[in-house]
Amino acid sequence: MHKYEKIWISLGTASLAIFLIILGISAVHGGHTPAASGIETIHPEHIREDPRFSEPGLKEATEGDHDYDLYFIASAFMYEPGEVDIPAGSTVKIHVTSPDVVHGFQVVGTNINMMAEPGLISTYEMTFDEPGEHLIVCNEYCGVGHTDMTSKIKVVNGGTDNE
Amino acid sequence: MSNYNGSDIFSSKTKVDAKDGKLVLANMAWVAFALFIGGTAGLLQTLVRSGQFELPFGIGYYQLLTLHGVILALVMTFFFIMGFQIAALSRTAGSLNNTERRLGWIGFWVMTAGTLMSAAMIALNEASVLYTFYAPLQAHAIHYIGLTLVIVGTWISVAGQLMRYFRWRKENKGHKTPLLSYMTAINNVMWIVCTIGVASAVLFQFIPWSLGWVETINISLSRTLFWYFGHPLVYFWLLPAYMVWYAIIPKVLGTKGFSDNLARLSFVLFLFFSIPVGIHHQLVDPGIDAFWKGLQVVLTFMVIIPSLMTAFSMFAVFETYGRKQGATGLLDWFRKLPWTDARFVLVFIGMLFFIPGGLGGIINASGQMNQLVHNTIWIVGHFHITVGAPVILTYFAAMLFLLPHITGRKIDKIANRLGLFLAYTWALGMGIMSLAMHWAGLRGAPRRSTFSEYGGAEVAQEWITYQVMQAVGGSFLFIAIIIAILMFLKLITGPKQAEPEEFPVAMFMDQDTPVVKWVENWRLLIIITVFLILIAYTVPITQMFTENIPGAKGFKLW
Amino acid sequence: MTEEKDKVNTEEHEHDEDNHHKLDLRGTFMMVMAIGGLMLLSWFGAFILFMERM
Numbered sequence: 150m151h152k153y154e155k156i157w158i159s160l161g162t163a164s165l166a167i168f169l170i171i172l173g174i175s176a177v178h179g180g181h182t183p184a185a186s187g188i189e190t191i192h193p194e195h196i197r198e199d200p201r202f203s204e205p206g207l208k209e210a211t212e213g214d215h216d217y218d219l220y221f222i223a224s225a226f227m228y229e230p231g232e233v234d235i236p237a238g239s240t241v242k243i244h245v246t247s248p249d250v251v252h253g254f255q256v257v258g259t260n261i262n263m264m265a266e267p268g269l270i271s272t273y274e275m276t277f278d279e280p281g282e283h284l285i286v287c288n289e290y291c292g293v294g295h296t297d298m299t300s301k302i303k304v305v306n307g308g309t310d311n312e
Numbered sequence: 313m314s315n316y317n318g319s320d321i322f323s324s325k326t327k328v329d330a331k332d333g334k335l336v337l338a339n340m341a342w343v344a345f346a347l348f349i350g351g352t353a354g355l356l357q358t359l360v361r362s363g364q365f366e367l368p369f370g371i372g373y374y375q376l377l378t379l380h381g382v383i384l385a386l387v388m389t390f391f392f393i394m395g396f397q398i399a400a401l402s403r404t405a406g407s408l409n410n411t412e413r414r415l416g417w418i419g420f421w422v423m424t425a426g427t428l429m430s431a432a433m434i435a436l437n438e439a440s441v442l443y444t445f446y447a448p449l450q451a452h453a454i455h456y457i458g459l460t461l462v463i464v465g466t467w468i469s470v471a472g473q474l475m476r477y478f479r480w481r482k483e484n485k486g487h488k489t490p491l492l493s494y495m496t497a498i499n500n501v502m503w504i505v506c507t508i509g510v511a512s513a514v515l516f517q518f519i520p521w522s523l524g525w526v527e528t529i530n531i532s533l534s535r536t537l538f539w540y541f542g543h544p545l546v547y548f549w550l551l552p553a554y555m556v557w558y559a560i561i562p563k564v565l566g567t568k569g570f571s572d573n574l575a576r577l578s579f580v581l582f583l584f585f586s587i588p589v590g591i592h593h594q595l596v597d598p599g600i601d602a603f604w605k606g607l608q609v610v611l612t613f614m615v616i617i618p619s620l621m622t623a624f625s626m627f628a629v630f631e632t633y634g635r636k637q638g639a640t641g642l643l644d645w646f647r648k649l650p651w652t653d654a655r656f657v658l659v660f661i662g663m664l665f666f667i668p669g670g671l672g673g674i675i676n677a678s679g680q681m682n683q684l685v686h687n688t689i690w691i692v693g694h695f696h697i698t699v700g701a702p703v704i705l706t707y708f709a710a711m712l713f714l715l716p717h718i719t720g721r722k723i724d725k726i727a728n729r730l731g732l733f734l735a736y737t738w739a740l741g742m743g744i745m746s747l748a749m750h751w752a753g754l755r756g757a758p759r760r761s762t763f764s765e766y767g768g769a770e771v772a773q774e775w776i777t778y779q780v781m782q783a784v785g786g787s788f789l790f791i792a793i794i795i796a797i798l799m800f801l802k803l804i805t806g807p808k809q810a811e812p813e814e815f816p817v818a819m820f821m822d823q824d825t826p827v828v829k830w831v832e833n834w835r836l837l838i839i840i841t842v843f844l845i846l847i848a849y850t851v852p853i854t855q856m857f858t859e860n861i862p863g864a865k866g867f868k869l870w
Numbered sequence: 871m872t873e874e875k876d877k878v879n880t881e882e883h884e885h886d887e888d889n890h891h892k893l894d895l896r897g898t899f900m901m902v903m904a905i906g907g908l909m910l911l912s913w914f915g916a917f918i919l920f921m922e923r924m
Contacts, residue, residue, distance in 0.1 A: 150574070151891060153899040154624045161620040161906055165613045165674075168913055172679045176606065181680045181924070183595045186602035188855060192862045225869050250867050251446050251531065253687050257756035257771055260923045262596060262683040266531050267448060267864040269598035275924075284769045288687035288758035290374060290442055292449070292869025296764035571890070623905060627898035635894055643897045671909050675916045684920050754919070821890050 184263035185271035193267035196222060196248050205229045207241070215240040215274055223252035223265040226294030228285060232301045240276045253288030256302060264289060277304045321404050321490050322563075324814040328399050329407030333718035335416045336402075339395030340711060342424070344800050346388035351793035353380035358745070358786030361779045363763045373762035374440045374870055381443030382434065385699070386462060387427050389549050392707050394419065394469045396552050397496040399714055401473055403815045404490035405480040412472040412479075419469025426461025429454050440870040442760065444538060445518070447529045450866030453522040460514050463507050470500045481832075488827040491559045491572055492817065498579040499551040501834070502544055505841060506587050509540035521866060528863025532599035533856045539590035540849065547586040547615075549699050551579065553706035556659060557626055560710075563816035564655050567633040570625040572820035576831045578618035583841055585615035588848030595682040599861060604852045605679065611848060612677040619670055626663060654723075654731025658709035661739045665701035665746075669694065672750070687760070690753020693746040701742050708734060708796060715803040716813035723813055724806065730799035737792035745785025752778035 150158075175181045196202045205220040206229075216239040222229045223245055235241055245254045245265040252265040263271045287298035320326050328336065353376045359365040360373055367373065398416055402408055408416065432454070433439040439455035477497045481489060489497075513534050521529045562569040569575065591608040594600060634645020650656045672694045676685055685691060712731050716722055723731075753759075757775040766772035830836055 150571075151628070151893065151895060153895050153902075154621075154628075157624050157899065157902045157906070158617070158620055160903075161909075162617060164906065164910060164913075165616055168674070168678060169610055169613055171917065172609070172681070173606070176602065176680060179924075182602040183605050183680045184683055185596050185598040186600065186605060188599050188601065188859045188861070190859065190861050193864055225867070250449050250864075250869060253758065255687065255756065255758065258923065260680075260683045260920060262686045262688075264594075264597050264687075266535075266598055268531060268862040271596075271598040284756075284766060284771055286756070286758050286761075286766060288760070289446070290377075290449075290760040292867070293372065293374065294869075295374075296761045296766070299766050299769070620902075624898060624902050627901045628893065628895050631895055631897045632893055634897075642900060645897055667905055667908070671912045674909065674913060678913070678916070681916055681920045684916060684923070 180274070184261065184273040187272070189270040189272065190268060191246055191270050193246075193248050196246060201244065202246065207233055207235065210242065213242065215242045217241045219243045221245040221254065221265075221300070223247045223254055223287065223298070225249050225252075225292050226287075226297045228254075228287075228298060228300035230300065232303065234303045234305050235277050237280045237304050237306050238276070238278055240274065242272060242274045244270050244272050246270045250291050251289050252291050252298065253286070255286050255288045257284045257286060259283060262288070277302070280304045280306050322817055322819050324816070326403065326815075326817075327812070328402045328714075328718055328815060331413060332398055332402035332408050332416075335413060335420065336395045336399045336714065337718055338417075338420055339391045339398070340715065340800075342391035342427075343388055343395070343707070343711070344797060346383045346391065347793060348797055350380050350384035350388060351790055353377075353383070355786050355790040358779075358783040361761075361763050362783035363776055363779065364783070372437060372440055372870060374442065374760075375434060375437050377760065378440050378442050379431075379434050382430060382459075383427075385443050385545075386459070387423075389699070389703075390423060390462065390466055391420075392711075393499070393548065393552050394423075394466060394473075396555075396707075396710055396714070397473055397499070398469070399718070399815070400492040400496055400555065401476045403492070404817060405476055405493040408472065408476050409479070412476045415472030415475070416469050419465045419467070419472070421465070422468060423462050423465030426458045426463075426465060429458030429461065431458075433458065437870070444542070446538075447518065447521070447531055447534045448864040448866050449870075450522055450868055453519060456514050456518045456522055460511065460519070463511055463514075467504065467507070470503060473497075474500050488572075489832065490817075491569075491575060491820070492555055494576060494832070495551065495555045495559065495579055498583050499548060499555075501838065502551075502583050502586060502841075503548050505838075505845070506541045506544035506548075509537045509590075510542075513537035528865055530856060530861060531864050532597070532861055533853065535594060535597065536591070536600075536849075536853060536856065539593040540587065540845075541590070542593060543590040544586045546695075546699060547582055549703045551582060552710075553662070553703045554579075554622060556706050556710055557622065557663070559818055560816050561626075561656065561659055562629050562633075562818035562820075564653065565629070565633045565650060567629060567636065567818075568823075569818045569820040570628045570632075571822050573822060573825060573828055573831075574621060574625060575820075576827065578621045580831050580837065581618040582615065583837060584844055585611055585618075587841065588844045589615060589677075591848070591852065592677045592682070595679060596686050599856065599859075600852050601855070604848075608848055609677060609679045611844070613674075616670070616674060623667075652728075652732070654728045654735065655709045655712050657732055658705045658712070658735045661735050662702035662705035662709075665697045665705075665739075665742065669698040669702065673698065685753055687758060688753035689749045689757045689759045692759045693749030693753060696742060696749070697746045701738070701746075705735065705738060708799075711800065712803065713813050713815060715800060717815045719804050720808040720812045721803065721806060722809045722811075723803065727799055727802040730795055730802060734792055734795045734799060737788055737795060741785045741788025741790075741792055743785070745782050745789065748778040748781035748785065752782075 283302040285300040439451035589612040634648035637648040639645035
């Protein structure tokens with residue numbers, strides 16, 4: 150091996166190792182593990198019989214260290230709820246599932262971006278600090294009405310709307 | 313059967329056997345046809361997404377997108393790879409025997425039959441499930457059977473190719489295998505190991521389910537088996553391009569390759585690390601524990617290393633050549649490169665695209681950072697500057713010498729000039745399109761979506777601006793495809809020559825150094841490959857069976 | 871079927887056996903270091919964007 154090649158491969162590999170270490174620290178200590186990790190099942194045909202998803206939307210958290218649970222049903226071709234208000238500064242755990250095909254769940258402008266699959270619940274925890282509006286789009290092809298699937302998260306000051 | 317003589321390989325007179333050549337040409341005919349159909353679909357998609365155009369005759373956007381993906385990502389690449397590898401073997405290991413060649417032809421016809429079956433289902437709008445065919449969207453069973461036949465066809469052709477490689481080894485005990493033959497063997501072994509995943513999914517899950525024999529399908533398992541195949545698939549596309557870069561381009565320049573042993577080593581690393589990494593396509597899927605996602609991210613980073621090695625080797629060849637031509641400064645050797653030779657220019661532009669392509673890939677694979685870009689159009693930008701530029705432009709460069717080599721012609725001035733136009737037009741179109749895609753993706757624009765204003769959302773207006781740019785880039789790319797077709801036609805018509813175009817095969821600077829023994833110890837290579845796969849996949853796949861994930865019924869929502 | 875050209879080839883490659891380490895690859899080194907720099911820039915750029923959106 151040429152001397153320069155040794156240097157290049159060593160430095161290149163070292164950079165990759167640094168990236169991995171940063172990602173590892175951010176995952177373990179920052180709690181930033183990839184979205185939707187873990188296995189939580191639900192029967193896709195009986196989603197609405199499940200108390201969590203019978204009336205999807207924002208609910209005050211009863212356990213864990215987050216403030217609210219936000220339940221979403223992603224189905225062909227809509228999200229329920231179609232719009233939701235979140236008090237600024239609150240930490241929200243989002244739960245998404247699908248009664249039919251695979252959908253995407255992407256909250257534009259945030260790191261919330263995960264798949265919704267029938268039979269499983271995808272979760273992600275996030276703190277909404279800045280007031281504002283976020284579009285939610287389906288980013289996995291789900292059929293002819295795929296681009297009609299939208300919802301909205303409004304981060305609002307003060308109010309404690311938690312229907 | 314001609315006897316092997318070490319120096320024959322490097323002679324410009326050694327040719328692909330005439331009978332093998334016909335098989336190669338048959339495969340290449342499909343490449344040209346698939347390129348045209350798939351390219352037309354791509355153009356129409358960018359036009360639709362610009363918001364200025366609607367599809368006629370009731371054609372669906374997603375129907376077109378399915379066609380685009382299947383015919384380019386699967387059909388075109390597979391036929392090229394089979395044809396190119398057969399040519400490389402016939403050229404460097406010697407002509408195929410009748411059995412090997414027959415397997416090549418059977419494979420070709422099985423792939424053809426499968427392609428036509430799937431194409432019919434796509435045309436009838438019975439299979440608008442995109443090329444990843446994620447369940448529980450359910451296509452017609454014939455579509456899945458057709459795709460299976462395409463894969464089975466490659467297996468048959470690959471069997472013939474591997475037989476040729478191992479026959480050479482038996483006939484030339486103690487000799488170092490010709491590099492190109494060795495590389496095809498690595499690619500083929502990787503292919504067999506990885507296609508077992510998608511074949512199991514289709515045979516045991518999709519076909520019984522689409523025929524109604526079983527009611528539900530295990531979604532997580534089907535996605536995981538798909539990506540167990542889906543990531544090595546991209547290396548299956550890439551390795552033939554690397555074969556050209558390592559073993560052919562130095563001869564095009566009239567110089568030597570950098571290191572035969574390092575080339576082999578990098579291919580071994582691709583065999584080891586391109587398979588146990590598929591979960592990096594499922595980083596935000598439910599049903600997989602964070603630990604296993606993380607492990608596959610680490611393994612994914614290992615597969616970057618052979619590409620770092622490749623980058624060095626390529627520049628080293630170029631610099632050494634330029635210095636031989638009299639360059640003395642730090643970078644003036646660039647000027648000495650053959651900028652009028654289309655074979656070189658096509659490949660070089662491809663290599664340039666691979667720099668941002670590789671860098672983007674590192675970001676995509678970076679665990680939680682995948683959430684920035686997952687399923688946004690950034691990803692589409694990414695694979696268009698990887699498979700859609702370095703890989704395809706290198707394929708074009710290979711066809712530039714292969715077609716006249718086999719049909720007994722030469723690359724004439726016009727064909728060479730068409731090749732240069734092709735390279736520059738492609739660079740322009742892909743540059744505009746992929747840049748727009750990357751930027752729009754970072755701003756949240758989703759992939760796999762037709763034109764939409766998303767209820768008038770402000771951010772969606774911004775996306776549309778980028779989509780107009782994509783249509784501009786897509787139009788240039790379509791022009792480039794027309795140029796490519798004209799180039800192919802020019803290459804196979806016109807007067808035959810006594811001395812046909814050379815199939816260049818490079819010598820290496822370390823040609824006489826003995827090969828590192830273990831890189832051709834196939835038992836060892838396969839054991840390591842399987843071992844890594846077992847580490848990466850045993851637990852996640854077992855959990856998909858043991859965690860009682862409810863199955864899903866099929867839906868046809870298009 | 872030894873060709874003239876091949877003979878030349880064979881002779882030539884005996885000479886540059888030991889050339890490998892003596893090659894002047896300053897330019898190559900600079901190019902790969904530039905790629906390495908771009909790799910660090912793009913990755914940290916993306917990481918910063920990720921943390922901002924957290």
